Amino acid sequence: MLGFAAKRLLLLLPVFFAVSLIIxxxxxxxxxxxxxxxIRIGATPQQRAExxxxxxxxxxxxxQYFLWLANLFKGDLGDAIVVRRPVATLIAQNLPxxxxxxxxxxxxxxxxxxxxxxxxxxxxxxxxxRGIMGLVLLGSTIPGFWIGLLLILAFAxxxxxxxxxxxxxxxxxxxxxxxxxxxxxxxxxxxxRVAMIDISQKxxxxxxxxxxxxxxxxxIFHILRHALIPVITVLALRIGWILGGAVTVEFVFARPGxxxxxxxxxxxxxxxxxxxxxxxxAIAVMLGTLIGDLLQAAMDPRSRDALKS
Amino acid sequence: MNYIRKTLNSTASLxxxxxxxxxxxxxxFAQEATFVIASSAVGAPSxxxxxxxxxxxxxxxxxxxxIEQDEKQQFHPHLAESWDAAPDGMxxxxxxxxxxxxxxxxxxxxxxxxxxxxxxxxTENQFMIDAIDKIxxxxxxxxxxxxxxxxxxxxxxxxxxxxGVPSPKAVKxxxxxxxxxxxxxxxxxxxxxxxxxxxxxLTRNDDYTWGSELSQNQGPAKIQTLTMREIPEQSTAFLELxxxxxxxxxxxPTDFLPQIKATPNLETLSLPGLVVMxxxxxxxxxxxxxxxxxxxxxxxxxxxEILDNIYKGVGAEAHNFLISSLAEANVDPKxxxxxxxxxxxxxxxxxxxxxxxDGVRQKDGKPLSVTLWTQGDTEFKRVSxxxxxxxxxxGMQAEITVYDSSTIRDLYKKNQHQLAVRSYDWANADxxxxxxxxxxLGYPNISMWNDPKSEELNQKAMTGxxxxxxxxxxxxxxxxxxxxxxxxxPIYQPVQNISYNKDKLxxxxxxxxxxxxxxxxxxxxxxx
Numbered sequence: 001m002l003g004f005a006a007k008r009l010l011l012l013l014p015v016f017f018a019v020s021l022i023i024x025x026x027x028x029x030x031x032x033x034x035x036x037x038x039i040r041i042g043a044t045p046q047q048r049a050e051x052x053x054x055x056x057x058x059x060x061x062x063x064q065y066f067l068w069l070a071n072l073f074k075g076d077l078g079d080a081i082v083v084r085r086p087v088a089t090l091i092a093q094n095l096p097x098x099x100x101x102x103x104x105x106x107x108x109x110x111x112x113x114x115x116x117x118x119x120x121x122x123x124x125x126x127x128x129x130r131g132i133m134g135l136v137l138l139g140s141t142i143p144g145f146w147i148g149l150l151l152i153l154a155f156a157x158x159x160x161x162x163x164x165x166x167x168x169x170x171x172x173x174x175x176x177x178x179x180x181x182x183x184x185x186x187x188x189x190x191x192x193r194v195a196m197i198d199i200s201q202k203x204x205x206x207x208x209x210x211x212x213x214x215x216x217x218x219x220i221f222h223i224l225r226h227a228l229i230p231v232i233t234v235l236a237l238r239i240g241w242i243l244g245g246a247v248t249v250e251f252v253f254a255r256p257g258x259x260x261x262x263x264x265x266x267x268x269x270x271x272x273x274x275x276x277x278x279x280x281x282a283i284a285v286m287l288g289t290l291i292g293d294l295l296q297a298a299m300d301p302r303s304r305d306a307l308k309s
Numbered sequence: 310m311n312y313i314r315k316t317l318n319s320t321a322s323l324x325x326x327x328x329x330x331x332x333x334x335x336x337x338f339a340q341e342a343t344f345v346i347a348s349s350a351v352g353a354p355s356x357x358x359x360x361x362x363x364x365x366x367x368x369x370x371x372x373x374x375x376i377e378q379d380e381k382q383q384f385h386p387h388l389a390e391s392w393d394a395a396p397d398g399m400x401x402x403x404x405x406x407x408x409x410x411x412x413x414x415x416x417x418x419x420x421x422x423x424x425x426x427x428x429x430x431x432t433e434n435q436f437m438i439d440a441i442d443k444i445x446x447x448x449x450x451x452x453x454x455x456x457x458x459x460x461x462x463x464x465x466x467x468x469x470x471x472x473g474v475p476s477p478k479a480v481k482x483x484x485x486x487x488x489x490x491x492x493x494x495x496x497x498x499x500x501x502x503x504x505x506x507x508x509x510x511l512t513r514n515d516d517y518t519w520g521s522e523l524s525q526n527q528g529p530a531k532i533q534t535l536t537m538r539e540i541p542e543q544s545t546a547f548l549e550l551x552x553x554x555x556x557x558x559x560x561x562p563t564d565f566l567p568q569i570k571a572t573p574n575l576e577t578l579s580l581p582g583l584v585v586m587x588x589x590x591x592x593x594x595x596x597x598x599x600x601x602x603x604x605x606x607x608x609x610x611x612x613x614e615i616l617d618n619i620y621k622g623v624g625a626e627a628h629n630f631l632i633s634s635l636a637e638a639n640v641d642p643k644x645x646x647x648x649x650x651x652x653x654x655x656x657x658x659x660x661x662x663x664x665x666x667d668g669v670r671q672k673d674g675k676p677l678s679v680t681l682w683t684q685g686d687t688e689f690k691r692v693s694x695x696x697x698x699x700x701x702x703x704g705m706q707a708e709i710t711v712y713d714s715s716t717i718r719d720l721y722k723k724n725q726h727q728l729a730v731r732s733y734d735w736a737n738a739d740x741x742x743x744x745x746x747x748x749x750l751g752y753p754n755i756s757m758w759n760d761p762k763s764e765e766l767n768q769k770a771m772t773g774x775x776x777x778x779x780x781x782x783x784x785x786x787x788x789x790x791x792x793x794x795x796x797x798x799p800i801y802q803p804v805q806n807i808s809y810n811k812d813k814l815x816x817x818x819x820x821x822x823x824x825x826x827x828x829x830x831x832x833x834x835x836x837x
Contacts, residue, residue: 032715036752038362040471041735041743042436051433082363083354083505085489093504149544157552164549165540167507254540256507264352264506264541269715 008293012286019282020072024065027274033057034081037268055081057271068275077279078272080265087276090261095280097167098250098257101176102242108181109188110235116185117192118224124197133189140186148179148252165254176253180246184238191234195227229299236292240285340513340533340835342814345546347560349734351539352506357480357488358473359428366559367509367537369826372473372494375403376464377521378823380581382634382736384464387521388417388474388495398459398775405450409519411476412499419446424477437466461777465737495519497530497831511535523821523828531834550575556813556835559825561806562688563623569808576811579804580820581634585627586732588681588696588798589744593757594727596677601660603795605653606728607646609703610798614648615695619688620801627799629792630741634823637738637784644792646799653703662704670704681707682729684714692800693730722751729755730800736823738784742771745791756796766790812836 035051052058056067071078077087116136120129139147155175156164163172199205200223208218247259254260258277265273350365358368375389386392389403409417423444429435440460445453454463466472479493492500497520498511512535517528538555540546547565549555551572561569561577569575588610596602612626628645631638662670662677670677681700683693690711697707707728712720720726733740743749746767747759766787774780807825809816817832 030716031719032713033719036715036718038433040362040433042739043433044436045748047433047436080354083352085354085505152545152548157548160552164552164554165545166538166554252542252545254538254542254545256504260506260541267713267715268352 004297005294008290012290015286016283019286020069020279021065023275023278023282024068027271027278028061028064030269032269034269034271037082037270068272072279077276080270080273080276082268082270083265083273087272090273091258091276091280094257094261097255098243098246098259101173101180101246101250101255101257102239104173104177105180105184105246106235106238106242108177109184109238110231112181113185113188114192114224114228114231117189118196118219118227120189121193121196121200121223121227122219124193129193133193136186136189139182140184142183143248144179144183145248145252147182148175148249151175151178152252165252167255172253172255176246176249176255179249179252180242184242187234187238188231191231192224192227195230196223199223199226229296232299233292233296236288236295239288239291240281243284244281340531341536342532342534342557342833342835343536343538343555344557345538345540345549345555345559348541348543348546349560351541354505355488356492356500356503356509358471358475359425359434359480360432361471361488362433364470365509365537365539366824366826367498367500367511368470368473369496370498370511370535370830371492371496371500372470372475373409373496373519373521373827374468374470374473375405376468377523377828378465378468378736379523379821380634380823382636382823384468385522388519389467392464394461394776396775398461399456401454401456401463402447403452403454405452406519407450409495410516411479411495412493412514413476413479415476415478415493417474417495418449419452420449421474421477422452425474428475428477428480434471437469437471438463458772459775460772461774461780462737462739464777497528497827498535501534506539508539509537511537520831521828524831525817526831528831530831532830535830550808550810553810557807557809557816559805559807561808563620563803563806565808566621566623566806574810574812575808576816577806577808578816578820578825579623579806580824581632582624582803582805583632583736583823584732584734584803585630585632585799586692586730586801586803587627587630588728588730588800589755590795590797591724591727591755591757592794592796593724596660596662596672596679597727599660600795601656602662605656605660605703606700606705607795607798608649608653608656609699609705610696610800611648611650611699612800614699615692615801619691619695620803623806624804625802627802629799630744630788630797631738632736632802635736635738636781637788640785640789640792644789646792646795650703657703657705664704668701668704669706676706677704678706678708679727681709682717682720682726683709683711684717684731685711689730689732696728696730696798696800718752721755724751724757726755731755738781738788739771741784741787741791742767745796758791758794758796760794763787763790763794 035048038051039048056064080087080090116132120132123129152164152175155161162174166172205218205223208222243258246257247262250257250259251263258280262277265277346365353363353365355361356368356371358364358372373388375387377385377387379385388406388409390406392401392403394401405419411417423446426438426444429438440456440458441454442457443455447453473494476493480487483491497514497517499514501510501512503509513530513533515529520527543562546558550558566577569577590597590603590606616622616624616626628647629638629640657670662672665671681693681697683689693709697709700707744753745756745758745763746754747764750757750759770783770787774783805824813835815834815836817829820829822828
């Protein structure tokens, strides 16, 4: 198992290089540059050129990339040009907010998604099944920022139960968690439902029914248990998605976090900061995939063999 | 309900951070207020004005300036009690206010000015003091500035937020951390905490007794703790105000005003705006190399229709390039640009553009079809659509393309544009130099205007004035020349809308300054 994990980890290295290059090129090839956000009305064209030189933006693109990469391996993400702080510090300050929000949203979508999927599977093809899956689908198709505004109007403006925005205490987490969580529920519910239906048709389940075990026991301890293998894989893959999915939601709820940081940096074309944030999101996706592979391999040796080959 | 909720929230935060008990939470309403700053100022990275290129309103509260401006852009003494310029403009004597102390207890005096101005060397803001050659200390509270060339705009610079006076000693001690972890000024508020992009907490400077003549209250401020929150999404900020989560909101979009009017505890102040929305015309590309086509394009824009239909009458029509409170905006009326479709049609006929059967003019078989660039904000898109319809009425077909603000600036430099709808925010006539100087073609000189006469007038206005009055006259002449060349179409001047909870805050009826800044906040109080 250890050897398998090491192999998977090594495989991430070329992916990391490819991702870093793509991120760098996307950021630098999009029109606009941070210097326009640094100069004030009245500054001379010469001052503009001096600033470009100061931040190394006058160097050829490949040279800028290799400099960034070399610093990256020294653990230095560079300094944000417009915000004028180390990128690592900015990410360290904001990441805990995103992780808290993302983890809680993942927990919420897991609990609701698995419950909804299991209920739908148990009542397969009934009105309950269609009702649950319809609702779940609706929740996943409405954009996050729109759900966010609706939740604010209902629970903050009309009922006054939660604050509209900010990051002050647990009450301010409820609406953003619901916004992200609702969006992620559909996939988990669908995977749970399909997996449970699939397992319920296996011979060993028929045998359990024939042995006279209570239905609830079969559903929970045998069908759901086996059905959770693909669900866990999907959950691991969603770790990166959850961080990325928080981007617009953090903005709507005026919460600190990687998303808020990224949006501002993108608007200002603050290259080192955009690169740092995107790299964090990419690493989260890569780690999520790795964890998913490892969990699947641990739970199901057949998949380990398949992945090895 | 709101009170209970706020109390519970603050209690929860306190308990979380410091482990304090629930019982400590009440009494939070005693002279504490939460403001939300303008969305355009969200993300200002530091409170070190010397090196900053973006600052928010808190900077006005942490630092005082030598000079203050009122709402008519007139200058008033503050840390400088008085000033005198030599008739040739080659020297200035500033008498400084006595008894002023920084938040760290250091005295404010002539040495402060010498040390502070030295900090500008090599920074992005050095251009503000470039005309100063030497500084002499006449006595402990008098400085004499010897100039390389006359610069009456020094008065404007000294009243700028970027020339709030920091404690040179604190700057030296803190190095790169200055303005991020600590900021030390002489202003009515001290920096308690600062989370970039989130909030700034300010506490009252109890020693403050040197408010300017623009404040009724000379200090200390009445509000003890001010939390300045940053909320980028305007709808969210508005809902915070509506639910009592905040007490005052800067920069309220016109769309929200009817809802604010309908809310009994909310009041809105409208201050003269510092923004002009306009449509630059690229003079270097066809068909706008022909001045008649430029004039026709500018005359096709119906300012009143846009003001009435898009802004519901809130704000003012723009008829030249400068905000109307500037003396340089008061040009000879014949230069002002106003809607005149009949003349626009005549000019296009004269230029050889004949009306086609599809309502689009043609010349040599080519349709009068142009591009109209704009930014992604809803407001810009709406105005662009209105302008597009107005241009269609004179037979010009405009195709709108939407870009984000950074992309559009880069594309201007590539000179691929023809028309654009944009705005600027600046309260000085030197904006004419910024947008029309031949030294800055592409961006910011989007009109790609570069002719000897303009450059000569620009030079005279920028560096050839000895006194403020002379500068105003020179800029007025330059402004009139720019207007005569039809380089843009003026569209709209918004007002600054500031909404607040009138059950909680007592706000002076008269705002004394170009915006709601320190001089008015000193007079504000929380009603018990």
